[in-house]
Amino acid sequence: MTYDSGKEAFTVALAAFIVFIALFQRLKGKDRRRLSPGPRGLPLLGSLPFVDRNLHHYFTSLASKFGPVFSIRLGSKLCVVVSSPAAAGEIFRDQDVAFANHVVPAAARFYLGNSTDLLWAPYGPLWRMLRKIAVREILGVTGMKAVEPLRREEIRRMVAALEAQATEGSAVNVRNVADFFPAVAPLDPQGLGRRLRRLMEWLDGYLDGIFERRRAAMASGEKHSDVLEVLMELVQSGGPHESAFTSNLQDIIGASTDTTSTAVEWAMAELLCDQERMKEAHRELDAVVGKDRFVRESDIPQLRYLSAVVKETLRLHPPIPLLVPHRPTSDCTVAGFSVPTGTTVMINA
Numbered sequence: 124m125t126y127d128s129g130k131e132a133f134t135v136a137l138a139a140f141i142v143f144i145a146l147f148q149r150l151k152g153k154d155r156r157r158l159s160p161g162p163r164g165l166p167l168l169g170s171l172p173f174v175d176r177n178l179h180h181y182f183t184s185l186a187s188k189f190g191p192v193f194s195i196r197l198g199s200k201l202c203v204v205v206s207s208p209a210a211a212g213e214i215f216r217d218q219d220v221a222f223a224n225h226v227v228p229a230a231a232r233f234y235l236g237n238s239t240d241l242l243w244a245p246y247g248p249l250w251r252m253l254r255k256i257a258v259r260e261i262l263g264v265t266g267m268k269a270v271e272p273l274r275r276e277e278i279r280r281m282v283a284a285l286e287a288q289a290t291e292g293s294a295v296n297v298r299n300v301a302d303f304f305p306a307v308a309p310l311d312p313q314g315l316g317r318r319l320r321r322l323m324e325w326l327d328g329y330l331d332g333i334f335e336r337r338r339a340a341m342a343s344g345e346k347h348s349d350v351l352e353v354l355m356e357l358v359q360s361g362g363p364h365e366s367a368f369t370s371n372l373q374d375i376i377g378a379s380t381d382t383t384s385t386a387v388e389w390a391m392a393e394l395l396c397d398q399e400r401m402k403e404a405h406r407e408l409d410a411v412v413g414k415d416r417f418v419r420e421s422d423i424p425q426l427r428y429l430s431a432v433v434k435e436t437l438r439l440h441p442p443i444p445l446l447v448p449h450r451p452t453s454d455c456t457v458a459g460f461s462v463p464t465g466t467t468v469m470i471n472a
């Protein structure tokens with residue numbers, strides 16, 4: 124090849140590349156036009172510098188400007204925020220399979236590696252099996268009844284801990300930069316992934332120890348008739364590997380502790396600020412339970428005022444106001460707007 128023909132080929136390749144980029148940008152532009160409206164944001168950072176500490180409040184104010192389905196760029200991530208029951212229905216009822224996957228946070232990817240668990244597993248046979256175990260064996264009526272005495276004991280401990288902490292008050296707000304700039308996620312810039320991995324390794328060891336002790340107890344003929352025994356029997360009868368249960372138990376511990384304690388703290392805070400309603404709740408507790416014992420689960424149907432307090436607390440202060448973000452596995456349409464594959468979809472409950 125002569126110098127001139129080489130130069131010509133290079134010029135043609137460069138021109139083709141420029142045309143390709145221009146076409147790509149145009150196509151992308153067209154696709155963007157089908158996206159729901161939303162704030163423009165800054166190059167590279169998107170709207171990240173403007174977000175409020177209370178993300179759901181910020182999204183509520185944007186929804187009043189852009190409508191119940193709006194798009195927003197946070198870092199390099201395209202997010203769609205949904206604030207109407209009708210649009211949420213389109214996602215969770217009409218297109219539940221396409222939207223079944225959660226967005227796996229950068230920190231969770233650090234401890235999960237190639238393995239997965241109920242909360243982050245992609246929709247498929249493994250997820251279905253983990254979910255069946257959680258719903259049938261752990262959260263089902265029999266499973267819940269089997270551990271009622273344990274729950275009662277834990278409630279006693281929690282009340283004691285609340286009493287001890289009554290004078291303390293602190294808030295922690297941890298956001299991971301890596302969730303908005305996936306390119307830097309492997310570097311774990313804030314060390315949250317490493318911290319979470321250490322915590323999960325500790326929890327793994329703790330649960331392994333429980334499994335180990337129970338295996339030995341079962342081998343010596345002990346019977347417990349509880350959730351753990353059901354799970355161990357499933358493993359022994361050739362069911363899933365024990366690690367599937369460990370990850371399920373980890374999820375349930377994670378999913379149930381912070382949510383419940385946040386709700387209790389808010390209920391208490393609201394009642395402390397409203398002495399009339401606090402008195403009403405006390406009156407009902409005195410009438411139904413009396414002063415000589417703790418509340419039992421069987422009292423709940425009679426505690427109608429307290430149940431209303433709980434519902435109102437969850438309405439005013441949902442512990443996970445944006446739920447766990449979902450990620451469509453195919454290009455979808457919600458309220459007539461395009462939601463491309465991989466978008467982070469948040470429901471502002």
Ligand code: HEM
Pocket residue numbers: 241242254257262374375378379380382383386441442443446447448
């Ligand atoms: C006030 C209490 C609670 C609130 C507000 C709450 C809220 C939530 C939310 C918003 C999700 C994500 C749903 C989604 O976007 O797909 C979730 C998932 C989950 N929660 Fe709860 N939760 C609470 C208590 C509990 C408790 C007590 C348990 C277990 C004993 C539990 C177990 C789970 C599990 C296993 C998942 C994952 C389900 C899946 O991905 O299929 N939660 N919860």
